[in-house]
Amino acid sequence: MSPNAPPEPEPEPDPAVSTGAASAGALPAGAASTGVVPEAGPRRVPGYAAADLERWAPEPDKRPGRTAFQRDRARVLHSAALRRLAAKTQVVPAAPATDPGPAGLAPAFDATPRTRLTHSLECAQVGRELGAALGCDPDLVETACLAHDLGHPPFGHNGERVLNEIAEPCGGFEGNAQSLRLLARLEPKRFVPDRGTGEPVSVGLNLTRAALDAATKYPWPRGGHPHSPRSPKFGVYEDDVPIFEWYRQGAPEGRTTFEAQVMDWSDDVAYSVHDVEDGLHAGHLNPASLLAEPERHEVFAVAADRYAPGAEPDELAEALDRLLGQEWWPHRYDGSSVAQARLKDATSQLIGRFCLAAEGATRAAYGTGRFTRYHAELVVPRVTRLECAVLKAVADRYVIQRADQELVRADQRVVIAELGEALITRAPDGLDPQFRALFDAAGDDRGRLRAIVDQIASLTDTSARGLHARLTG
16 A cells, blocks of 8 residues: 555444444544544434445544534535635636727626636535435535535646646546545545554545545546546546545445536536636627537537537537527627626526426436435436537637637646656655655655645646746746
8 A cells, every 4th residue: 555545444343332423434544542432423314324424534523413414515615625726717717908809799808707616616506406406415415516626737627638647657647536635635634643653644634435425526547437448537546546445335336426426417517607608708709609600510510529429410509509599598798787697697597407407307217205325317318418518619619719728728738747847856845845745755756756746736827837937947
């Protein structure tokens, strides 16, 4: 086991004498008893078993009466990793006030564009309500939604690709796997003594089994996709397999929990709708473009290639036209207060449309009742997924693919690549104390490289540029 891995749990104690917060759980290796005996175990949550509420390191509740999932939500909400998302761009960056924008449209300027943090908050609001409507614990779903982008590195997927190249010798980089690493190891919240050395070892936020599982979008290691081994998507690094196997005990292989499926769909809904909203607000998208045939075909090509593989142009056109035909669709936007209000109404209508479609289809398939963990699958009608895919393609075509943005992305790739090279050359110099400790404790080059990658991934867009400037002169 890696020297940085969380301590392995010991065999389960007799439930009759267990005194930890998770009464059926096991103390982590080397954990010493505090002598504190809580008055009772965690408050029961309807639809969830006692095992779902267990934590890797049992601990008493400081405030009786809260559910385990309320504690999970609070821990993610107060985490430094979540705060850092405030300085990571979502899609539309703040533009200088001198940029007039395209003729006839609103100025290409938004002093308060969406960030990864505001996106996560919007995803959490959508997920909480959709999950509650289907019988999930709302705090659990909200926790998963708040946590889903914590591993997002500086410069988004652009930075993720470069970090994956840098991290190739130690198993690659994937934002979702990095999210688990933050939750279970890197975010400083809970430490337990190591069995061998007695030194404190971090177990991250020490969330419940159900919360870690709900936040896992890709429940397999690198190369372990159940249907596509070449897929670059995965949810756990080799170092973090012990805790992954702990919270996946009894889970169907390769299958996500119902709460994770709600989180995943809420993520799609939030970013597809709000990215188009931001594109309109910043003046990058003229609504009339969606009526012009050459440009429509470009949107459909992007949708079929990236967001709805196998979809035919005709069904994508039908999906877009269904949206354009709604009385609330914003056919023009001039930045006025009335236009802003209409745009807000359109985003609300779209979110409701997508969520109600999923709720209705899931109820039609599984009936009434409470859907939790592995008791059901979220059903999203194909026509609804295609509408969502078309919106993603609209934002992609008119915001992400702008010529000036490719120049920005090229510069971002240089920053991450040179930052990685500089840190690899001089580490542990240049590392923050937290990551320097991980570097020093690593037993091999793979572990030391992973500590460097952890440092880079923790940076915001701004701090990445600042550290790059300092290290490269």
